[in-house]
Amino acid sequence: MCSGTTRAKVRLLFEQGLDAEAISRRTGALSGCGGCEWEIADMLKALTAEKAGH
Numbered sequence: 001m002c003s004g005t006t007r008a009k010v011r012l013l014f015e016q017g018l019d020a021e022a023i024s025r026r027t028g029a030l031s032g033c034g035g036c037e038w039e040i041a042d043m044l045k046a047l048t049a050e051k052a053g054h
Contacts, residue, residue: 002036003028010040014047 005027013023020040024030030037 002030002032002040005029005036007043010043011047014044020044 009027010023010029013026018026020030023040030040
């Protein structure tokens with residue numbers, strides 16, 4: 001992903017209750033070129049659905 005941030009790291013932070021903005025502040029992802037924006041958004045959407053049991 002972006003800024004050396006892995007999918008596993010995004011998942012871990014999401015599971016800790018962080019949203020996209022907080023994940024960006026913590027990792028640096030989503031704060032540069034924006035190339036990873038769609039990928040992280042899709043991943044967070046899937047994780048949210050998974051958490052909701054869908």
